[in-house]
Amino acid sequence: IHRYQLQLWEWMAAYYMCTEGEVMAAALPSHFKLSSETILIYNEEFDDDFSALDNDEFMIAEALQMKHELRLTEVQQILDATHVYPVVNRLIGKKLCFVWESLKQTFNAKKESFVLLSNEYHDEDKLSALLNNWGRAPKQMELLLSYLHLMKTQGEVTKADLLKKASASDAQLKGLVEKDILRIEKRSVERIRYAPKDVTIDFALTPSQAEALGQIQECFATKQVCLLHGITSSGKTHVYIKLIENFIRHGQQVLYMLPEIALTSQIIRRLQKHFGGYIGIYHSKFSQNERVEIWNKVKSGEMKIVLGARSSLFLPYQDLGLIICDEEHDSSYKQQDPAPRYHGRDAAIYMASLTGSKVLLGSATPCLETYYNAKTEKYGLAQLNERFGEVKMPAIEFVDNRTIAHKPGEKVMLSPQLLDEIKASVAKGKQVILFQNRRGYSPYQLCTVCGWIAECRNCDVSLTYHKQSNKLKCHYCGNVYPPVTTCAACGSNKLVQRSFGTEKIEEVLEGELQGLKVSRMDFDSVKNKNAHDVLIQQFEQKKIDVLVGTQMVVKGLDFDNVDLVGILDADGLLHFADFRVNERAFQLMEQVSGRAGRREGQGKVLIQTMNPTHPVLLHVSRHDYTGMYNEEIEKRKQFFYPPYSRVINVHFKHKEREICFQAAHQFAKGMDFLYRKYIVGPAEPVINRVRGMFLMEMLLKLPRDAQMIAKCKEDIQKECANLHNIKQFKKVIVLPDVDAQ
Ligand code: ADP
Numbered sequence: 001i002h003r004y005q006l007q008l009w010e011w012m013a014a015y016y017m018c019t020e021g022e023v024m025a026a027a028l029p030s031h032f033k034l035s036s037e038t039i040l041i042y043n044e045e046f047d048d049d050f051s052a053l054d055n056d057e058f059m060i061a062e063a064l065q066m067k068h069e070l071r072l073t074e075v076q077q078i079l080d081a082t083h084v085y086p087v088v089n090r091l092i093g094k095k096l097c098f099v100w101e102s103l104k105q106t107f108n109a110k111k112e113s114f115v116l117l118s119n120e121y122h123d124e125d126k127l128s129a130l131l132n133n134w135g136r137a138p139k140q141m142e143l144l145l146s147y148l149h150l151m152k153t154q155g156e157v158t159k160a161d162l163l164k165k166a167s168a169s170d171a172q173l174k175g176l177v178e179k180d181i182l183r184i185e186k187r188s189v190e191r192i193r194y195a196p197k198d199v200t201i202d203f204a205l206t207p208s209q210a211e212a213l214g215q216i217q218e219c220f221a222t223k224q225v226c227l228l229h230g231i232t233s234s235g236k237t238h239v240y241i242k243l244i245e246n247f248i249r250h251g252q253q254v255l256y257m258l259p260e261i262a263l264t265s266q267i268i269r270r271l272q273k274h275f276g277g278y279i280g281i282y283h284s285k286f287s288q289n290e291r292v293e294i295w296n297k298v299k300s301g302e303m304k305i306v307l308g309a310r311s312s313l314f315l316p317y318q319d320l321g322l323i324i325c326d327e328e329h330d331s332s333y334k335q336q337d338p339a340p341r342y343h344g345r346d347a348a349i350y351m352a353s354l355t356g357s358k359v360l361l362g363s364a365t366p367c368l369e370t371y372y373n374a375k376t377e378k379y380g381l382a383q384l385n386e387r388f389g390e391v392k393m394p395a396i397e398f399v400d401n402r403t404i405a406h407k408p409g410e411k412v413m414l415s416p417q418l419l420d421e422i423k424a425s426v427a428k429g430k431q432v433i434l435f436q437n438r439r440g441y442s443p444y445q446l447c448t449v450c451g452w453i454a455e456c457r458n459c460d461v462s463l464t465y466h467k468q469s470n471k472l473k474c475h476y477c478g479n480v481y482p483p484v485t486t487c488a489a490c491g492s493n494k495l496v497q498r499s500f501g502t503e504k505i506e507e508v509l510e511g512e513l514q515g516l517k518v519s520r521m522d523f524d525s526v527k528n529k530n531a532h533d534v535l536i537q538q539f540e541q542k543k544i545d546v547l548v549g550t551q552m553v554v555k556g557l558d559f560d561n562v563d564l565v566g567i568l569d570a571d572g573l574l575h576f577a578d579f580r581v582n583e584r585a586f587q588l589m590e591q592v593s594g595r596a597g598r599r600e601g602q603g604k605v606l607i608q609t610m611n612p613t614h615p616v617l618l619h620v621s622r623h624d625y626t627g628m629y630n631e632e633i634e635k636r637k638q639f640f641y642p643p644y645s646r647v648i649n650v651h652f653k654h655k656e657r658e659i660c661f662q663a664a665h666q667f668a669k670g671m672d673f674l675y676r677k678y679i680v681g682p683a684e685p686v687i688n689r690v691r692g693m694f695l696m697e698m699l700l701k702l703p704r705d706a707q708m709i710a711k712c713k714e715d716i717q718k719e720c721a722n723l724h725n726i727k728q729f730k731k732v733i734v735l736p737d738v739d740a741q
């Protein structure tokens with residue numbers, strides 16, 4: 001473990017209000033364990049002031065100071081206890097010791113069987129004599145010939161490969177082994193195979209891309225962080241690739257961070273094409289063994305580029321030159337549960353200050369806070385204002401749903417205009433993407449007699465009907481229920497499916513657009529490891545005409561044949577009680593629109609809404625990020641929200657609603673009067689029960705004063721201890737979420 005890593009852990013625990021142990025659990029592949037061999041090293045820079053240490057800590061500190069390093073077994077002896085880890089964690093938190101050496105790696109090497117030619121037949125003459133005088137067993141001869149052929153082309157042959165290529169059986173191979181012609185050897189292999197290591201940059205930057213690259217490099221001369229604000233399809237990835245090449249040419253490592261790596265197979269393929277074997281991919285779908293393998297390769301410096309989700313920040317970089325944080329506005333960078341609830345982008349910026357690395361934030365729709373930091377010159381700013389190939393930004397048109405709805409308040413799923421446009425596009429040989437946000441409207445079961453809606457037993461949310469599985473599902477806790485046939489309130493059997501989710505849209509489209517190939521991309525349809533990738537490749541190969549999807553269709557995808565994008569329910573994006581609602585709605589719509597017309601001609605975006613004059617929609621129609629920014633930043637200032645303040649959202653959870661309510665109020669009252677005026681709430685969130693627990697939340701909007709924020713965090717922790725000292729509140733869970741999204 002490098003020293004900077006421990007510093008990052010310490011910072012993260014303090015900043016995001018959790019324990020070092022929680023950070024460590026997130027940081028290390030679980031195959032790493034403290035072992036009796038683990039060595040603690042005394043931090044020579046520690047000021048030798050032991051007055052704040054408790055008894056256990058003090059004993060270890062003294063021993064450490066004297067001997068400079070201790071094995072964990074020695075710590076165990078001193079404490080005469082088996083539970084040494086919490087004490088060790090605390091000492092690291094207090095910066096008394098900073099390095100753990102020799103973490104045990106319980107890593108199982110992967111073994112594979114290779115087939116080799118017996119030494120005797122390395123002699124050409126003997127081999128041809130053998131073949132020329134072959135007796136019976138023609139299938140064995142065939143197998144041997146396949147082996148020789150594979151050997152010639154591949155250099156080495158695994159048993160599995162050979163049997164497959166020759167479509168031979170184990171027994172046939174065994175025959176050759178018994179005759180001492182072939183032999184089999186087990187060897188350790190790497191789980192992750194690397195392509196050959198070479199860099200191929202087979203493109204040139206356009207003048208405006210080159211200019212942006214210049215701006216970035218210039219900015220890195222004086223600043224640590226730079227924002228690349230480049231409109232959709234302006235070629236940000238190409239700028240990244242050139243920049244990465246520069247850094248690895250100087251022998252440094254690069255981390256390319258993405259919000260949801262599992263959804264970005266397209267980017268992976270694009271980067272692999274240029275950097276082949278230099279690139280390693282790291283995310284949570286990897287097995288623990290695979291993670292340890294990557295860990296070791298990053299540590300040795302062999303792996304030059306890591307493409308990963310936020311957790312790849314924790315890898316032991318040798319010499320990290322650059323962190324790219326792509327789609328930096330994406331809220332999936334923030335970890336929700338479990339702790340540490342850290343923001344990948346912000347943690348990256350902090351880490352870069354420890355490792356002396358540069359950070360490039362990239363987005364077509366930057367997070368308001370980021371853009372503010374660029375405007376106020378805390379970060380550098382590079383701009384890319386034209387699309388690659390002089391392609392125009394798509395034209396935005398609105399479908400006014402009010403003029404179509406049959407009844408007031410009725411939701412229009414697919415307007416006639418949109419259906420016509422879809423047909424026209426497909427008739428021209430083009431493809432279509434339809435976007436439907438899941439949060440807005442999913443199909444639920446409704447009693448037409450009394451209005452009863454099927455709800456989850458554990459959560460305060462309606463259940464979503466899934467036709468494919470014929471089940472009702474809770475999207476909060478994942479519980480599955482059989483579909484209901486009678487109303488639980490009035491007993492009637494007049495139940496209907498209401499509203500629309502992606503599955504319903506897919507079905508309706510298939511009905512309306514006979515003969516077109518419609519596919520759906522959402523959380524349910526891409527559960528398997530490769531399902532997402534398969535869908536994307538099918539769409540790339542034009543095997544799908546219309547792709548219907550949730551947020552997933554938004555994420556940085558680059559298709560060359562899409563000329564129409566439909567946003568089915570803009571209103572569902574605009575109506576949330578959240579200070580980021582307008583920013584998020586703009587980002588989503590601008591990003592979805594950005595999938596249209598990326599190669600030639602001008603794409604078109606149709607937005608269905610009841611509210612076509614909404615200011616956010618006007619900004620979207622003009623692709624006017626700065627317009628949106630100026631308007632929103634003014635509101636943030638007026639209502640004291642980030643970037644003008646820092647927010648900490650404190651969540652309370654308890655089985656009983658009343659206790660949860662009282663605890664939250666008790667907590668708020670207990671907070672120092674200093675912060676009282678910054679408290680919003682406590683209040684019950686819109687969805688007030690999840691997984692059987694009632695929820696309350698309290699928002700703190702604090703001035704950007706580091707000292708005050710640190711003091712407030714301390715107070716929250718104190719207040720939490722106070723609360724837990726009161727008998728009936730003992731079991732109330734209190735979770736602070738710093739910089740809540
Ligand atoms: P962004 O990430 O800004 O949305 P991309 O990097 O996906 O944009 O670029 C859009 C398309 O233009 C991609 O298909 C990309 O291959 C192509 N492109 C961009 N810049 C270049 C370049 N300099 N040379 C060749 N193709 C480019």
Ligand code: ZN
Nearest residue numbers: 456459474477
């Ligand atoms: Zn539930």
Ligand code: ZN
Nearest residue numbers: 447450487490
């Ligand atoms: Zn009913």
